[in-house]
Amino acid sequence: MSMAQDQTPGQTIETDVVIIGAGPVGLFAVFELGLLDIKVHLVDILDKIGGQCAELYPEKPIYDIPGLPVVTGQELTDRLMEQIKPFDPTFHLNERVDEISKQDDGRFLLKTDVGTCFLTKVVVIGAGGGSFTPKRPPIEGIEAYEGTSVHYSVRRMEFFRDKDILIVGGGDSALDWTLSLQPLAKTLTLLHRRDDFRAAPHTVEKMRELVANGQMRLLIGQMRGLHGSDSQLEAVTVKTKEGEERFPVNTVLPFFGLTMKLGPISDWGLNLHENLIPVDTEKFETSEPRIFAIGDINAYPGKLKLILSGFHEAALMAQKAHSYIFPDKKLLFQYTTSSSSLQKKLGVR
Amino acid sequence: MARITFIQPDGTSQTVQATAGQTVMEAAKLENVAGIEAECGGACACATCHVYIADDWREKTGSPSEMEEDMLDFAFDVRAESRLCCQIKVTDDLDGLIVQVPAKQF
Incomplete structure (x- = not known):
């Protein structure tokens, strides 16, 4: 071959x-x-x-x-x-x-x-x-941000430098990109629906270390809404056990499989x-x-x-x-x- | 035999006859229940047969296996009552089961 x-x-x-x-x-x-x-x-x-x-x-x-x-x-x-x-x-x-x-x-x-x-x-x-093709989270208005603020893959890492990034998911893609982009990002939050990850254990461990050192944030919950204007994302709403939380991010990477x-x-x-x-x-x-x-x-x-x-x-x-x-x-x-x-x-x- | 009622997000419902040994997904697909896509054909590999099981039925349907939990990560708006219906085997005990179809399967 x-x-x-x-x-x-x-x-x-x-x-x-x-x-x-x-x-x-x-x-x-x-x-x-x-x-x-x-x-x-x-x-x-x-x-x-x-x-x-x-x-x-x-x-x-x-x-x-x-x-x-x-x-x-x-x-x-x-x-x-x-x-x-x-x-x-x-x-x-x-x-x-x-x-x-x-x-x-x-x-x-x-x-x-x-x-x-x-x-x-x-x-x-x-x-x-x-x-x-990557699954698109059924969130109203997400199409408007695709390619500018919402990305389903990483083609060039440099694109993500100094961004406020939200990564969503709990598998290998989500965890691998969390570890790779964290050093470049201005801030990075990982959002997953449960405090249990399918990803390889060693990457999960590394992620938890970064969280413990205050270098990134882990949120347990689900994405609810995207907010911004002119295809530029400004914030997301996330539902956690404690209720809904809105926080500023300008880049979202959802990893929900294909x-x-x-x-x-x-x-x-x-x-x-x-x-x-x-x-x-x-x-x-x-x-x-x-x-x-x-x-x-x-x-x-x-x-x-x-x-x-x-x-x-x-x-x-x-x-x-x-x-x-x-x-x-x-x-x-x-x-x-x-x-x-x-x-x-x-x-x- | 078990009758299973699927309730759509708009409130309409459809009751199907299921046979013991089938999965709830298969029973739904045979009757073309809207919103049950089952892209992978029941291999627990796609999360497009996501449903919510009514509270009083959750004991009888059981809880998701570890593999199913992993796959539920690929579903949207996952709740405590979430299941992938390809993983629920029909038994006569499930006669009268009520299943809520989510607004979107992704």
Whole structure:
């Protein structure tokens, strides 16, 4: 496997297929395409490979993968990675495909949120429930402060120097950023709903030390309201056991985990039905030729949102993708058990 | 069998028939109860099936496990009566259960 760091930033990457989403179905699609000599780049918004399996339930057992009576989300991801190793796909993690535009030569130009561009003959959308995005606390008017005073991630630490910061949450993100930003911040308050933290014990301990030394404040309670004007935050209201408290801050970092949103896919001009992409059941192609949708993101009569359905869809998609990528080559159906050319590709000796 | 009543933030309610062994979340999803999203499908991994259990029922539904408490950190407006309803198994004892759906699931 290759990671995107191997590429020069800013250059346009030419490839056969871009798969959007590195979940189990996207990974298996690499295998099916690989057997047909098709080269693949994968893009995923998460910082890891495996999609929901890795993000939502890495340790939860799955019981309905054929041939694997029980396998965890992470184990399945690891097994698939082992299976696709011979095909050396390139992964672009922490990136989201924002734009797709059709070129005159029939290929597609894809752009990601960090500026990576792909010129590809075929696009495979394997985006599951959509892209994982940070949860936005349902507080009235919060949108107005996003990007100026409310941030769901830290891209540049220096941005937070001399700010009066409120960090909300009790997991690793909340605690790690508390420790990293405390030395830069003018003041820092950590707000969590209970005096119990899921985060790694040593970071919790360090945080408690800072509180004991008066270098930051820990509040047990929940965020209730944001106050300010012109997208500049001036204060927050917090509900604690003692009642409501309003105090001045100009920066809030809420860490409430991730949720799945369809995101930019809805702007790509594809037919959509209830946030899903309708496809045919022969090729799993969308309303736009050369753009396929496989796994949980697609819809067709009788669709079951099972990983195994996505595997089947990946195999059939690959057959059709082959005709777009190698229009002059006849595709001969072969079995991995008996075909020496397939076994050679898989590195079987 | 247990009848479970879901009360929405606007005061409207919907009563569903649940079968012992189901979770309260599954019973709600089967009847399309509004406000129960259950994004992760019941893996206790997303906190989008957050509900409030009426006071007099909390003894019968039990209290959240450590894993559920951790996941409740991802819910909004968490109260003493908060539960993730994918973690409440239906038993015949829960016949008549009243569940309040929060204003927002995030």
